[in-house]
Amino acid sequence: MAIPKNTICLWYDKDAEEAARFYAEVFPDSAVTAVHRAPGDYPSGKAGDVLTVEFTAFGIPCLGLNGGPLFQHNEAFSFQVATDDQEETDRYWNAIVGNGGQESACGWCKDRWGVSWQFTPRVLTEALAAGGEEAKRVFEAMLEMGKIDVATIEAARRADATATRGGS
Template sequence: MARNTICLWYDKDAEAAARFYAEIFPDSAVSEVFHAPTDFPSGKAGEVLTVTFTVLGIPCLGLNGGPMFKQTEAFSFQIATEDQEETDRYWNAIVGNGGQESACGWCKDRWGVSWQITPRVLTEALAAGGDEGRRAFTAMLDMGKIDVAAIEAARRG
């Protein structure tokens, strides 16, 4: 087990979520599925209790903890993309499989986990600062999924 692992609380679908992430993102996999040895507060003996997986190389543990706690935007995966094609692929996979669009490159998957699908051109523009950063930031504020061409145009002024 990794020394530092992100633990994500799911109602009951940790394995389905982990397998979905492993299908979408490179350097992602489901490594182990643990079944409960006895009944537990939100399930029965033999049901999936935890799933260990990676998302883009980040070690995670999915816990089927029941409906007590919900996902919020206070935690999100930020995925840096190289171009519009990659941005579209991840965004469409998440939103198109029961997810929900949000603003400024954010979306949620069907389990409520938040994702920031962020093209590198946007983070580079913001890092540049000044008028270039301000123009790119202003353009981003009107977007759901980030439009790479619009960000590049805003950078140029």
Template sequence: MSKNTICMWYDKDAEAAARFYAETFPDSSVGAVTRAPGDYPSGSQGDILVVAFTVAGIPCIGLNGGPTFKHSEAFSFQIATDDQEETDRYWNAIVGNGGQESECGWCKDRWGISWQITPRTLLEALAAGGGEAKRAFAAMMTMKKIDVATIEAARRGD
């Protein structure tokens, strides 16, 4: 077991979320599924309580804690992509399966977890600073899903 594991609270769909992430992202898998040893405020003995999983190499657990707590943009996974095809694949998987688009490369999955689908070219442009960063940033601010060609043109000053 990892010394540090991200714990995410779900109403009741931790296993479905974990399986979706494992099918969608490389270096992702579903591990142990633990059932409640007794009744608890949002469930009964035998219900799935905790699901261990990995998302893009990051160890996580999903806790089926009930409807009390909701996810917010204060936590997100940032997935760095190599090209438009990879960007489209992840964006479409999340948004196309009950998720929701947001701004600047952000989207939410159907469980309310926020994702940043971020092409490496954007990250590189922002790290470069100066005019290149300013142009790429301005281009990004007009987008929902990031358009790699537009970011690359902005980097060049086209």
């Protein structure tokens, strides 16, 4: 296997393999490709512990590093996933939130390891890119949402009065 030129390194306390296997199970074009054990003791572990896990998430090469509790994930980094419809948005959102994750606002949530995810329906991105009044209505509707509600976004694009009510 060729080593990718650029890989996202995600720091975990000790659950890199569990996280990578979860992503591989939930998301398409995702897999655990290698598990490497520490050849010797290190500050947060000992020889033989899982040190790194190579995996892909939605085809993006990643490396999970079991670096210990020193650093925590935060919203400064997130995976943004373009979804095609409400069904796909719901499937990924529910997988993350329903397995120890946490809901946030405007399509964001965190998995149980603290990694942030944005499940963004293409209709939302298209509407915001349209600019003008359409983008303004959609943006205002989105600000009221946790998980993005495609029907509400589509209504806001059409200037439907129901667009001011947010999704859940």
